[in-house]
Amino acid sequence: MHRVRWDRVGRVALLCVLLGIVALYVGPARSYWTALGESKTKNAEVQRLQLEHDRLQARKRALSQPDTLEREARKLGYVLPGEKAYVIEDLPSG
Template identity: 60%
Template structure:
């Protein structure tokens, strides 16, 4: 009768450890691309907010341009800046109470 020598190496555990090591290595390969994806997503979110704010500002400026394009609006804006028509006399009143 021959006896099988007792093997001290537990191959089932070695195989499991090797599989776990390979799995961890594969997961480690995904870390940097995931970080890049996350930072790109955050940057895109920030840029979308900037675009939205700039679009709103653009709408406001276009509305102001449309409002200022009429003759009456141009005259009111010029008077607000202190300009007078040719032949008019400008007066400066001091000591008046502030507006309402």
């Protein structure tokens, strides 16, 4: 008859408990790394949007100036009342 070696049974039991604990930590650790990656992506997007916001705010401030507004209107072909607009076509290039 085989004799039970309790020291080996204890080692196997401790190994099983250790593997169980590691298995419990794997899921949350993976979730943490995924969330960290998403956080970095979102932060980059926020920075990009902040730069775009700043650019649009500067554009808004510039367009509130009468000189800039008139210059932009003239680029679109608008003229002041009393002015005559002329369109010149078929100019030689260069």
